[in-house]
Amino acid sequence: MTIRSKNSDKETTRPSRRQVLGGALTSGAAVALGGSAAAQSNDIQSVDVVVIGAGASGCYAARELSRAGHSVALLEADDRAGGRLRRGEVNGEPVDLGGQWWGPGQTLLDEVSQGLGLTRLKQNITGRSIIDLAGLKFEYEGEVPALPDAEMAAFLEGVETIETWASEIDPQAPWSHPRAKEWDSITCTTWMDQNLGTDFITAFFKFAVKGVCVVDPAQISMLQFLFYCRSGQSFVTLISTDGGAQQEVFKGGLFQVPQLMAEALGDAVHLSTPVRTIAQDGDGVTVTAEGGTWRAKRVIVAVPPAMAQRIHYDPPLPAMRDVYMQRAPMGAVIKCYVAYDTPFWREMGYTGQVFFEGDANVFFEHSLNDSGKFALVAFMDGEAVLRWADRTEQERRDYVVSEIVRVFGQAGANPVDYTDKAWSADQWRRGGYGTQPTPGAWTVTGEAWNRPVDRIHWAGSDTSAVWNGYVEGALQAGKRAAQEVADLL
Numbered sequence: 001m002t003i004r005s006k007n008s009d010k011e012t013t014r015p016s017r018r019q020v021l022g023g024a025l026t027s028g029a030a031v032a033l034g035g036s037a038a039a040q041s042n043d044i045q046s047v048d049v050v051v052i053g054a055g056a057s058g059c060y061a062a063r064e065l066s067r068a069g070h071s072v073a074l075l076e077a078d079d080r081a082g083g084r085l086r087r088g089e090v091n092g093e094p095v096d097l098g099g100q101w102w103g104p105g106q107t108l109l110d111e112v113s114q115g116l117g118l119t120r121l122k123q124n125i126t127g128r129s130i131i132d133l134a135g136l137k138f139e140y141e142g143e144v145p146a147l148p149d150a151e152m153a154a155f156l157e158g159v160e161t162i163e164t165w166a167s168e169i170d171p172q173a174p175w176s177h178p179r180a181k182e183w184d185s186i187t188c189t190t191w192m193d194q195n196l197g198t199d200f201i202t203a204f205f206k207f208a209v210k211g212v213c214v215v216d217p218a219q220i221s222m223l224q225f226l227f228y229c230r231s232g233q234s235f236v237t238l239i240s241t242d243g244g245a246q247q248e249v250f251k252g253g254l255f256q257v258p259q260l261m262a263e264a265l266g267d268a269v270h271l272s273t274p275v276r277t278i279a280q281d282g283d284g285v286t287v288t289a290e291g292g293t294w295r296a297k298r299v300i301v302a303v304p305p306a307m308a309q310r311i312h313y314d315p316p317l318p319a320m321r322d323v324y325m326q327r328a329p330m331g332a333v334i335k336c337y338v339a340y341d342t343p344f345w346r347e348m349g350y351t352g353q354v355f356f357e358g359d360a361n362v363f364f365e366h367s368l369n370d371s372g373k374f375a376l377v378a379f380m381d382g383e384a385v386l387r388w389a390d391r392t393e394q395e396r397r398d399y400v401v402s403e404i405v406r407v408f409g410q411a412g413a414n415p416v417d418y419t420d421k422a423w424s425a426d427q428w429r430r431g432g433y434g435t436q437p438t439p440g441a442w443t444v445t446g447e448a449w450n451r452p453v454d455r456i457h458w459a460g461s462d463t464s465a466v467w468n469g470y471v472e473g474a475l476q477a478g479k480r481a482a483q484e485v486a487d488l489l
């Protein structure tokens with residue numbers, strides 16, 4: 001059977017289902033491991049390392065190993081590389097339906113993207129932003145609204161507490177903090193309700209958790225939030241635009257990073273090849289996918305735990321690893337682009353940044369690649385996603401536009417184009433931005449989060465101690481896993 005991927009002009013000869021299954025059963029005995037990428041038989045291809053998942057992390061791990069002279073097969077379920085980085089188009093311009101921003105401290109993404117010839121544009125911060133929570137509305141310039149004294153005092157106290165505690169967390173081992181059990185047994189909602197001075201500041205911090213982690217703050221523990229802040233440098237870094245994680249966007253789109261890395265890997269990349277089984281024995285690993293069977297010395301699983309859990313492991317994974325994956329769900333997000341023929345919000349003196357209550361509760365401006373075309377990008381997150389993910393794009397468009405009109409008036413009523421992506425409905429991701437372990441998961445199963453299981457190594461932004469959940473974390477985890485494997489080959 002010959003298949004042609006939708007996004008690829010590569011042709012792959014696929015064995016029949018019977019051959020695949022037969023190959024999986026006999027592969028341990030039939031194939032000698034070697035440094036050659038050449039197929040050892042029609043059924044089973046032999047490489048040094050199989051990497052599963054062609055997101056940023058898997059592409060980078062495969063690139064590192066390949067550059068070090070090891071033979072690699074990069075197996076991707078989807079018909080394109082990129083994973084949670086994906087190209088969309090609005091008003092004739094490419095946009096990032098997934099990850100888009102870069103911020104200071106994301107050094108590996110800076111290095112890799114520059115090496116691929118990509119440049120960045122600053123997120124617009126000229127004008128007034130709007131925050132409208134718990135009955136209080138502020139318009140402000142810069143990063144922090146001029147709050148009344150009581151609110152400002154509560155805000156500063158909350159920030160100081162979170163920054164102090166976060167700075168004490170070891171991001172390699174969040175469960176090791178002396179107060180880890182206590183923080184892992186209280187949700188962000190409970191802690192914030194009990195400890196933040198005013199209704200507005202309580203609503204603001206819960207809103208920040210939701211915006212940064214895209215889960216409802218009742219679904220994660222304080223320990224997870226503190227870890228996330230520590231991993232991404234600090235709470236203030238994660239919520240800031242200028243000097244923070246939303247400072248710059250990539251001209252032409254961040255999705256180009258994995259796309260270009262995958263293109264350079266050429267025939268090592270196998271699209272439309274979902275992995276179903278990973279079998280280990282004393283000599284190596286047999287990876288069986290829809291589309292082929294590979295025998296390797298080691299395998300890197302560069303997919304988030306919620307998806308890695310859907311692969312069959314033989315022998316079964318240790319209990320702690322399996323339970324960790326059961327307790328490591330994805331956040332939930334829908335990203336919506338609404339394009340206008342003029343940036344009316346700029347003309348009204350606004351940045352386009354709005355934080356308010358509603359199902360689409362965060363807006364940012366998206367200047368489309370210096371093209372002179374403009375859009376607003378809106379986010380739905382947490383529970384709201386479940387209300388909207390399975391509805392039609394037209395229904396989401398009507399709702400998001402009505403919310404833009406609620407904020408900016410009739411100037412926002414007539415967009416010229418719209419596109420969106422509901423990540424929880426996406427077959428091979430089932431959510432985003434990243435993994436948000438449930439309360440108790442870190443302290444009970446955390447040790448298993450990125451510890452190899454014999455010949456299986458774990459990558460993906462969800463396994464990274466630094467910039468966990470971000471593209472920088474994906475690259476860093478790919479680098480770490482590639483090094484782990486290279487040391488053992």
Ligand SMILES: Cc1cc2nc3c(=O)[nH]c(=O)nc-3n(C[C@H](O)[C@H](O)[C@H](O)COP(=O)(O)OP(=O)(O)OC[C@H]3O[C@@H](n4cnc5c(N)ncnc54)[C@H](O)[C@@H]3O)c2cc1C
Nearest residue numbers: 053055056057077083084099100101275432460461469471
């Ligand atoms: C809407 C949204 C906005 C975001 N914004 C930002 C941002 O502004 N800045 C930022 O830094 N980060 C952002 N992120 C997060 C960032 O996109 C991710 O952290 C990063 O892309 C994850 O890369 P990864 O390689 O670890 O995983 P993924 O990109 O998820 O790659 C895993 C790959 O594995 C494949 N796969 C799954 N199961 C199998 C299987 N059984 N067999 C084979 N392949 C399989 C998937 O198809 C996927 O391609 C955002 C994410 C989303 C969804």
